[in-house]
Each structure stands twice: as C-alpha cells, then as structure tokens.
Amino acid sequence: MTISPWLTSLARRSRRALSAATSSPELRPSYTTSAVSSATVDKDGCIKLHTSSEKLIYRPKAGSSQFSVGRLVFTETMRLGHEEQMRESTRKELLKYESPELRKMIAPILKGWASAKANLDVLELGPAYTTAIPEALSENLRSYQAVDFSQPYLQKQQEILQENPALAALCHMTVSDIYDLNKAKASCDLIFASCHPPLVSSSINDKCAVLDKIHALLRAGGTFALFPWYFSEQPQAVNRHLLQLFQVKQIAYQHDWRARLFLILEKR
Numbered sequence: 001m002t003i004s005p006w007l008t009s010l011a012r013r014s015r016r017a018l019s020a021a022t023s024s025p026e027l028r029p030s031y032t033t034s035a036v037s038s039a040t041v042d043k044d045g046c047i048k049l050h051t052s053s054e055k056l057i058y059r060p061k062a063g064s065s066q067f068s069v070g071r072l073v074f075t076e077t078m079r080l081g082h083e084e085q086m087r088e089s090t091r092k093e094l095l096k097y098e099s100p101e102l103r104k105m106i107a108p109i110l111k112g113w114a115s116a117k118a119n120l121d122v123l124e125l126g127p128a129y130t131t132a133i134p135e136a137l138s139e140n141l142r143s144y145q146a147v148d149f150s151q152p153y154l155q156k157q158q159e160i161l162q163e164n165p166a167l168a169a170l171c172h173m174t175v176s177d178i179y180d181l182n183k184a185k186a187s188c189d190l191i192f193a194s195c196h197p198p199l200v201s202s203s204i205n206d207k208c209a210v211l212d213k214i215h216a217l218l219r220a221g222g223t224f225a226l227f228p229w230y231f232s233e234q235p236q237a238v239n240r241h242l243l244q245l246f247q248v249k250q251i252a253y254q255h256d257w258r259a260r261l262f263l264i265l266e267k268r
C-alpha cells in the first residue's frame, strides 16, 4: 500500500512484526470500545472525551502539528509498482499487508453498528484491495462504492469480491483522487476511511477539505468511521474542524486509549 515509498516499507515491516507477534492465540489482541457522551476541545487544544465510566484527556504533543508529507499524487511509477505487486502477491500475502485492525476490530464493530440497519449506501475511501468492510456489511448494503486512485488495487479488490457474486453485485469501484471525487451530496449513510493518507499525512488545509467533502457526502445523521485517529498528534485546527462537523459517538482501541483510535462519528 502506498503512502510514499518509505512509509510503505515502514508499514510493511511493522505489519510483519505485528503479524508475527499476534500469531499465537494468547497474544492475540482484543479491543475496547466505549460510547462517548461528549467531546470538547479547550482553548489550548486539549480534547476531552466523556465516556460512561471515565474522562479521557488528549493533550496536544509539541511539534506534531508540523507532520505532513503533503499531497500524494498518483504517478505512472506508482501504477506500475502496484500492478507488479498485484501480479506477484498471493492472497495470503495481501492479507498480511492490510491494516490488522481492519478484520480484528473495525469490521466486527461496524457489523454490530449495521446490524439493525438495511439498505445502507456505503463509501470507502482508499480501501486498496481490502474487502473486510463490504464483507462485514454484506447483509445490510444497498450499495458499496470503493474510491481509490490506484486502479490496480481496486481491480484486485473487485476480483476478490467476485468470490461472493451476490455481494459483488452491490459493489462498484471508482478510480479517483479523493480531492477530485465527483459524487452527489447527501448520498451516503456511512463513509469509512482506514489509513487514508489525505487524513493521516496531508496538510492542515487538505485534511480540512477532505473532512468537508465527507460531511457533504453524508446524509443527515450519517456516520463517518475513521481509523486511525491520534487526537494528540493531529494539528489543533484539524481536531477542531473534525469536532465542529461531527459528533463523536463511539471510540475503540486495541491496546491503549492514548494510541490509535477508531472513531465512530455522526454528521452534525
């Protein structure tokens, strides 16, 4: 998966290490999830989340606001690299490279979230070839749209989805940069993004622009499911913008509430 070449190799190494560390059942991580009754941001940028049992405080980390590798542009070199990766990787290898939280934490939580719902229109940003989300929501979908600027990745995703023809019939792919995505406003019930560079490593303005776009694409009361989110490491302006546009309904994490959070947010 491409964030940039160095981020990619870093991600691969850490995923391999995690995969090795979690292969034994006693070390397999579980996750914690909590409903959030309020989320506030104070003048110093501290985020306070109130759950039924505790108050979680995220203080801004010095210097973190500067972290940005800018806007990624999909190049011909990247396309050729992705094509080669898709040609040469087995299904088992591809599974190893996807974010481990996708199947262990996020998919079961979203399955539970969707359980009493039907005819959902779902948009996933940057799924690459991963299929965990449409598979988890298969019984509740009207439509699933995958948007990614890598055509080789999306083609592989569609190929894997064809193994369940009933599900594949509800799924379609759009090869597009998220910044250029042309889609009707208020047309989605759920938008999901995992390890999506425009929300991880882009500039403050680009992150806010993507959040605005997601907000506009959701129907009233629609859900934005976002992973990973580090309140302490995001620029204050981005945290503020997120909380202005969305209400935090639920958080989940595998190891520590200070680390990689999965957020379930509702459009304000």
Ligand SMILES: C[S@@+](CC[C@H](N)C(=O)[O-])C[C@H]1O[C@@H](n2cnc3c(N)ncnc32)[C@H](O)[C@@H]1O
Binding pocket: 001, 002, 003, 072, 097, 098, 099, 102, 125, 126, 127, 128, 129, 130, 147, 148, 149, 150, 153, 176, 177, 178, 179, 193, 194, 195, 196, 197, 198
């Ligand atoms: C690190 S992968 C994440 C894959 C998967 N969601 C996961 O969590 O394992 C990031 C994906 O986002 C896509 N991507 C990055 N920037 C994008 C952009 N501006 N517009 C559309 N897709 C983008 C990449 O092609 C890649 O498939």
